[in-house]
Amino acid sequence: MSTTPPVLAAELAAAWADIQRNHPELPDLAAPESLIGESSSACGAELSFERLLHEAVHGIAAARGVRDTSRAGRYHNRRFLAIAEELGLDHPEEPHPSSGFSLVTLASETKTRYRPTSQRLQRALKAHTVATDTDTRNFRGPAARHGSSGGGVRVKAVCDCGRNVRVVPSVLEQAPIMCGACGQAFRIPDAPSAHGALAAVAG
Known part of the structure; x- marks a missing residue:
């Protein structure tokens, strides 16, 4: 962790x-x-x-x-x-x-x-984002990729209104995450659903 x-x-x-x-x-x-x-x-x-x-x-x-x-x-x-x-x-x-x-x-x-x-907070957030993005590009093994209890790699999920969040795909598999701005569900780009994203990873 x-x-x-x-x-x-x-x-x-x-x-x-x-x-x-x-x-x-x-x-x-x-x-x-x-x-x-x-x-x-x-x-x-x-x-x-x-x-x-x-x-x-x-x-x-x-x-x-x-x-x-x-x-x-x-x-x-x-x-x-x-x-x-x-x-x-x-x-x-x-x-x-x-x-x-x-x-x-x-x-x-x-x-x-x-x-x-x-401004101080924004600098700290940018540094954290860079570190997080670097970490998600590293191979962490099948347990991490599948979002098991051992952890999971967060990917970007987007809403059609332009907002985005980082989430483990298995979280979207459990239930939709709804955007507070427009009421639509966040989705992983180029994936029709969280289930489809997990299936692609598993395959």
Whole structure:
């Protein structure tokens, strides 16, 4: 099992602490490694400072006892939106049919406020992506290729709206991962389904 990159974990913790300085009620980020290398289908975004601020909205909602999503966490309602505005996030005029107001973006003032923090985090994320991409090109044996309990090589799965996540093919075999932006399922490029991707690997 790979360990959490210490630089990236430290930058995530530092960025979260920077948000806490502006919003003291935000709970601590107990496990920054839980965000590394993962993309939230509900949030529909890869890890970035913008995504971190999105997660902070959920953190404050939880601290206040506010139910900010519905439909198994996919639909971001107007209570989410109100807190997002407090944290300096812009939003579309109308909610998305399946994800509501999940597609929040950094307002210009928020970009300025957090620019040094955002830039440090982005550098750490880029370094982690390079290391991860290099690792997935190495041969790791059949157990890894098939995504067994011994681990699995993540591949890029894409959504027709342009978003992408990295996932072990066997995860898609178990159940679809839905995009929070458009409600469509992520798929492995040039593969009609996760099952087809696994069959190609097995063959």
